Amino acid sequence: MVILTFKIRKMKNIYKYILFAFAGILSLYWSCTSEEYDDYKEFTAGGEISYTEKIDSLKTFSGNNRIMIQGIINADPKITQFRVFWNDKRDSVAVPVTRSEGIDTLEVIIDGIEENIYNFELRTYDDQGNKSLASNITGVVYGERYQNTLFNRPVVANNLIEDSLSIEYASMDLTTGVIGTEIIYTNTSDNQVTTFVAIEEDFKSILDYKPQSTYKYRTVFIPEETAIDTFYTEYISFTPISKPVILNAAIPFKAVSTAGRWGILEDWTTTDPIKIHNGHGGWDEWNGNIFNIESGWGAPAITNGKIYQNIGGVQAASYILNVLIRDTNHALSDEGGAYFVVAKGESLPDVADIETAENVLAYKRINSALGSEYTYRLEFTLEEDATITIGQITTQWGETPGRFCNIRSWDIIVAE
Incomplete structure (x- = not known):
């Protein structure tokens, strides 16, 4: 009898452990799906499901104190607007939607937003106030902090011979988003010319530079490949000195x-x-x-x-x-x-x-x-x-x- 009682108690303990484990798993599942569950409770109130199509294929495009968000819908003709929420839903924007017969791209640019990394929640709505399940995406907004890290591409040398100017550049860290340098100079016809030197180029040759004139330059940055805004450094002005030319100056001398x-x-x-x-x-x-x-x-x-x-x-x-x-x-x-x-x-x-x-x-x-x-x-x-x-x-x-x-x-x- 002692042995039998021991076995029964042991089995009871096993059942207790299994019950605790199942309760833990259920609790974890409930915490992960509670928001969706709340949505479904709201949608199924009164016993009927009523919700609009969820936005798909979300993308963000970073900007200067702004961001653009895109997504698509393709099935629900009832949608009349979508809304974007951020900062734990403390901030939001509503965008009207005019549906076509096919796939529509929904797009919004949110201006005047502080530089930061944001989690955005998007939902569609019909004219009855019914809404979709949430679509979520993270996006980056750039601003003054990023701007303050930018500097002009270093110039190694300016070599001006008569009206031919050659500019040599140093390399830069490409992870900064640098794409090149913009130059504005005066040509030999007294016209202002704007030209661009890609970051992959180490030299720039200008063949119609007006001697003793001043050119200015700034460096151009795009923080991400798909960014909607371009950043610039302040212009720097420089007056290159004409190189004194020695004739018949090297082997083979004439x-x-x-x-x-x-x-x-x-x-x-x-x-x-x-x-x-x-x-x-x-x-x-x-x-x-x-x-x-x-x-x-x-x-x-x-x-x-x-x-x-x-x-x-x-x-x-x-x-x-x-x-x-x-x-x-x-x-x-x-x-x-x-x-x-x-x-x-x-x-x-x-x-x-x-x-x-x-x-x-x-x-x-x-x-x-x-x-x-x-x-x-x-x-x-x-x-x-x-x-x-x-x-x-x-x-x-x-x-x-x-x-x-x-x-x-x-x-x-x-x-x-």
Whole structure:
């Protein structure tokens, strides 16, 4: 009997546990469906079901302090309006509906809504006040907080040569919604032109830019692919400086006349002390038609020789003259020496006056200790528009071994 009683009690406990579990499941189901159940209770009051068609295929389209919501209905001719609820039904909007014979798209734009993430509930209604089951969707509204995170795409460089402007851009984080940059500039016909640079493009080339004019730009953002509004940064204005152009400035250098290995450089002024190779010098056929002032190895000495080029109309700004050399054997211990020079006006100083001449804007002494394939950087600033002269001046030995400096290129860039 003891054993039998124990078994009966054990079975009672099992039944009790099963009952508790079933009650829990039922409670969970009831909590998940209570809202729908309340709807059905209302619809079935009096024993008859009366409700309108539920909106299907909901979509939201984000905007700037607004949002657009779309959905479709296709079966119920009785629908006369639909309503949208948000903020736990504290806010709502009603939209009239005129039904067609087929599928209709219902659409509403809710304006003046604060930036946030919202849960929207939509229901349709007939003229008797009967309503549908709820359709729900989540949507995002953008505004000032998003706007304050936006910044203009960084510009790496502006390169203006005559009326051709090239703008180089840095990359950006695409998750910000950036799609590109809008530019407004004045062309050579004095007309304002608006152009767009997609975010996928790193360069923009404008071939009809009016020199010394100012352009402005702003960066464009769409926070989501389907957003109905576009966001913009504030305009930034910029006046690009025209790049001073050096003619005949890189290998292969051109010569106006030659005598064997040696020649006279085209577009450059070469003084007589340089012309020690049968009336020629400065242009060297060796090493790919290079720029080279050379003495020795049977050639006479050079005293205060100069090769230079005038550049007019250089705007007031800061610049860098870059001179790339292939190799040289000039030493700091040399008497006289060789220099790269930038001077204001149409002439260069004498070698002996390089350190004291008032028109000198920048100079660098050529020195083999700096190594081969070296770029000399001469930084200078103009306080007003002016003509400048750039070039090389040198006093060289005439004995063996002589002196040389092979120059690959000359270039002036605008210092940003």
